[in-house]
Amino acid sequence: xxxxxxxxxxxxxxxxxxxxxxxxxxxxxxxxxxxxxxxxxxxxxxxxxxxxxxxxxxxxxxxxxxxxxxxxxxxxxxxxxxxxxxxxxxxxxxxxxxxxxxxxxxxxxxxxxxxxxxxxxxxxxxxxxxxxxxxxxxxxxxxxxxxxxxxxxxxxxxxxxxxxxxxxxxxxxxxxxxxxxxxxxxxxxxxxxxxxxxxxxxxxxxxxxxxxxxxxxxxxxxxxxxxxxxxxxxxxxxxxxxxxxxxxxxxxxxxxxxxxxxxxxxxxxxxxxxxxxxxxxxxxxxxxxxxxxxxxxxxxxxxxxxxxxxxxxxxxxxxxxxxxxxxxxxxxxxxxxxxxxxxxxxxxxxxxxxxxxxxxxxxxxxxxxxxxxxxxxxxxxxxxx
Amino acid sequence: xxxxxxxxxxxxxxxxxxxxxxxxxxxxxxxxxxxxxxxxxxxxxxxxxxxxxxxxxxxxxxxxxxxxxxxxxxxxxxxxxxxxxxxxxxxxxxx
Amino acid sequence: xxxxxxxxxxxxxxxxxxxxxxxxxxxxxxxxxxxxxxxxxxxxxxxxxxxxxxxxxxxxxxxxxxxxxxxxxxxxxxxxxxxxxxxxxxxxxxxxxxxxxxxxxxxxxxxxxxxxxxxxxxxxxxxxxxxxxxxxxxxxxxxxxxxxxxxxxxxxxxxxxxxxxxxxxxxxxxxxxxxxxxxxxxxxxxxxxxxxxxxxxxxxxxxxxxxxxxxxxxxxxxxxxxxxxxxxxxxxxxxxxxxxxxxxxxxxxxxxxxxxxxxxxxxxxxxxxxxxxxxxxxxxxxxxxxxxxxxx
Ligand code: SF4
Ligand code: SF4
Ligand code: SF4
Numbered sequence: 001x002x003x004x005x006x007x008x009x010x011x012x013x014x015x016x017x018x019x020x021x022x023x024x025x026x027x028x029x030x031x032x033x034x035x036x037x038x039x040x041x042x043x044x045x046x047x048x049x050x051x052x053x054x055x056x057x058x059x060x061x062x063x064x065x066x067x068x069x070x071x072x073x074x075x076x077x078x079x080x081x082x083x084x085x086x087x088x089x090x091x092x093x094x095x096x097x098x099x100x101x102x103x104x105x106x107x108x109x110x111x112x113x114x115x116x117x118x119x120x121x122x123x124x125x126x127x128x129x130x131x132x133x134x135x136x137x138x139x140x141x142x143x144x145x146x147x148x149x150x151x152x153x154x155x156x157x158x159x160x161x162x163x164x165x166x167x168x169x170x171x172x173x174x175x176x177x178x179x180x181x182x183x184x185x186x187x188x189x190x191x192x193x194x195x196x197x198x199x200x201x202x203x204x205x206x207x208x209x210x211x212x213x214x215x216x217x218x219x220x221x222x223x224x225x226x227x228x229x230x231x232x233x234x235x236x237x238x239x240x241x242x243x244x245x246x247x248x249x250x251x252x253x254x255x256x257x258x259x260x261x262x263x264x265x266x267x268x269x270x271x272x273x274x275x276x277x278x279x280x281x282x283x284x285x286x287x288x289x290x291x292x293x294x295x296x297x298x299x300x301x302x303x304x305x306x307x308x309x310x311x312x313x314x315x316x317x318x319x320x321x322x323x324x325x326x327x328x329x330x331x332x333x334x335x336x337x338x339x340x341x342x343x344x345x346x347x348x349x350x351x352x353x354x355x356x357x358x359x360x361x362x363x364x365x366x367x368x369x370x371x372x373x374x375x376x377x378x379x380x381x382x383x384x385x
Numbered sequence: 386x387x388x389x390x391x392x393x394x395x396x397x398x399x400x401x402x403x404x405x406x407x408x409x410x411x412x413x414x415x416x417x418x419x420x421x422x423x424x425x426x427x428x429x430x431x432x433x434x435x436x437x438x439x440x441x442x443x444x445x446x447x448x449x450x451x452x453x454x455x456x457x458x459x460x461x462x463x464x465x466x467x468x469x470x471x472x473x474x475x476x477x478x479x480x
Numbered sequence: 481x482x483x484x485x486x487x488x489x490x491x492x493x494x495x496x497x498x499x500x501x502x503x504x505x506x507x508x509x510x511x512x513x514x515x516x517x518x519x520x521x522x523x524x525x526x527x528x529x530x531x532x533x534x535x536x537x538x539x540x541x542x543x544x545x546x547x548x549x550x551x552x553x554x555x556x557x558x559x560x561x562x563x564x565x566x567x568x569x570x571x572x573x574x575x576x577x578x579x580x581x582x583x584x585x586x587x588x589x590x591x592x593x594x595x596x597x598x599x600x601x602x603x604x605x606x607x608x609x610x611x612x613x614x615x616x617x618x619x620x621x622x623x624x625x626x627x628x629x630x631x632x633x634x635x636x637x638x639x640x641x642x643x644x645x646x647x648x649x650x651x652x653x654x655x656x657x658x659x660x661x662x663x664x665x666x667x668x669x670x671x672x673x674x675x676x677x678x679x680x681x682x683x684x685x686x687x688x689x690x691x692x693x694x695x696x697x698x699x700x701x702x703x704x705x706x707x708x709x710x711x712x713x714x715x716x717x718x719x720x721x722x723x724x725x726x727x728x729x730x731x732x733x734x735x736x737x738x739x740x741x742x743x744x745x746x747x748x749x750x751x752x753x754x755x756x757x758x759x760x761x762x763x764x765x766x767x768x769x770x771x772x773x774x775x776x
Binding site: 006031032034053054055056057058060062063064066067068070071072073074075076077078079080082096097099100104201203225226227228229230231232233234235236237238245246 | 768769
């Protein structure tokens with residue numbers, strides 16, 4: 001299915017990442033945004049407040065982030081494509097209902113323009129320190145999809161991808177931006193509507209009398225029933241069976257939660273979006289995501305001038321994590337180097353997959369600025385010896 | 386006679402013919418709360434001495450002729466275990 | 481539904497007349513004997529029927545707690561959400577499906593303690609919701625803790641010496657937040673409650689109806705008030721209908737008189753209507769009214 005031309009502002013623009021993400025949501029068919037002001041993400045909501053009335057969308061500024069996430073879940077069940085946007089403190093407040101979205105299998109997108117934490121932290125300065133929170137922040141076991149753009153153009157593109165993934169796999173998808181990407185202004189090309197692929201809502205074709213709200217299709221994802229069409233379905237945050245009825249025992253828990261994990265893990269090969277350069281003969285591989293991948297470019301260039309064979313792997317999808325690929329690569333190289341604007345989050349996953357087969361080196365700091373490329377270069381040089 | 390506290394005699398009671406109801410109790414669904422017995426305006430019900438499957442005493446219809454199909458027992462029952470039907474409707478239902 | 485439509489039988493008698501509106505496959509429900517919640521559900525089912533609405537015309541959203549389980553027993557598109565978040569969830573439903581009626585059905589702790597902020601803001605914005613609150617003065621499902629509605633001196637597990645905090649008076653809260661329609665009944669007032677539900681279902685904007693109902697197992701027992709049946713008798717003796725009650729009269733003390741009635745009935749444009757009107761006026765032809773969710 002192609003994008004609805006109403007929401008597609010075709011042309012070449014000069015936009016920052018926040019505005020580009022807002023345009024991505026419009027183009028992806030999002031017609032409902034419930035949000036709450038928080039630096040450095042507010043521009044996304046502001047742009048939508050301006051644009052939505054002209055494309056048939058509803059923007060509502062809620063009383064807090066708890067309400068924002070709850071409202072987008074409700075509107076998603078109402079049949080609209082929905083998203084919300086926030087930063088660290090608001091992201092923390094949203095965690096409980098992100099779990100509800102996972103449990104109810106509710107398509108929606110949460111954009112987090114990351115800033116320094118903990119607590120109020122650094123409202124106007126960048127960090128990448130919510131990556132593990134995106135993965136594990138809500139209580140209980142679950143799998144999530146999280147994408148990380150490294151340019152305003154990707155803020156546009158990946159917002160569309162996030163909306164599509166959330167519809168395909170029926171879960172909240174996170175777009176993990178950061179302050180730097182959010183406020184960086186660059187050229188953004190918005191294509192024609194017919195060049196944008198859209199995943200439509202997976203409405204059921206079952207009749208109401210045979211429909212089971214949580215009976216999975218072959219790809220482990222169940223189909224959704226529209227409201228008011230006689231399905232009279234029930235959905236709950238409690239552990240439930242295929243009818244959607246709460247059944248509180250270990251067996252149902254295994255079936256219910258097991259499938260929520262499997263639908264991401266078993267489809268992971270179709271979800272991964274990775275950028276790979278020179279991995280085949282590399283001695284050192286730089287793994288990065290978001291703004292850190294751009295800061296690393298001069299470091300990699302300098303290391304190559306030194307004759308070090310550096311490969312690059314950029315995690316556009318950070319979650320699910322490309323475990324098998326990392327395991328494979330670990331056997332052939334000396335070391336992974338990973339710059340992150342935190343004290344070591346996604347690098348823990350790298351270490352886990354490497355299992356001691358090669359070195360891993362974090363280049364991390366507490367946030368507030370992006371890396372000095374020199375620090376990444378030094379790390380590459382050290383591990384290459 | 387029912388407790389006069391719960392039943393006010395309508396002014397036009399001699400002109401209006403009261404409808405006649407038949408009470409049905411879904412015994413095993415009842416949790417014996419006694420609401421229907423206490424508040425039935427016509428004193429149609431008492432709690433039985435017998436137990437249902439769940440160990441509660443369901444109501445028993447002791448004065449079927451008094452029921453006026455007023456719906457109160459249906460509405461006040463928290464368990465959806467009792468209701469009345471208009472007698473005419475029941476005849477329609479008969480095969 | 482008429483009897484003739486109800487072909488199901490239970491044993492040798494026809495199934496309950498409201499069975500098409502309820503999930504009979506989930507009965508018996510979890511509520512205790514002499515609990516008032518089931519009565520309110522039955523009255524809502526009766527009101528739907530009286531209002532001429534099909535189960536496909538409404539959604540029901542609940543939060544958490546004993547009353548939070550209501551969504552699981554009504555045979556409509558129903559949502560059992562998280563603690564306190566039923567209202568904002570339903571705000572999303574209502575704005576995405578303005579063609580349906582949306583009911584929030586939850587308890588006092590859920591709606592006005594953890595969900596209190598959502599409650600006042602939904603009322604302020606006049607969201608298109610019918611909010612039914614079963615107030616039993618306690619957190620029942622977790623075993624009887626102090627609620628924002630617990631009357632002064634009433635006991636709770638977390639107020640073992642009796643409460644000394646000022647409770648919320650829910651109609652006053654709703655009125656001051658701007659609700660369009662505010663009523664209170666007890667679970668004994670089955671006819672008035674049903675009529676009020678029926679009237680409110682066909683109205684627009686934020687409508688709030690509080691139903692005082694017995695929690696037999698926890699609140700009544702801990703406070704030595706007998707059983708739910710005794711509380712129902714208490715409501716009979718001690719409730720007074722007063723539609724023009726003052727704010728003070730609406731306050732509820734421990735086992736004091738309960739003033740019931742319909743206190744507010746006014747019409748303001750709902751959030752959605754105000755949005756359409758305002759944006760339409762400002763943007764003129766450029767304004768495209770919100771898309772309605774569902775298969776196109
Ligand atoms: S319908 Fe009315 S009169 Fe008949 S048993 Fe029920 S409450 Fe009593
Ligand atoms: S009101 Fe219902 S549950 Fe209570 S005694 Fe009567 S039939 Fe039983
Ligand atoms: S604990 Fe109280 S409120 Fe909960 S079901 Fe039992 S009587 Fe009702």
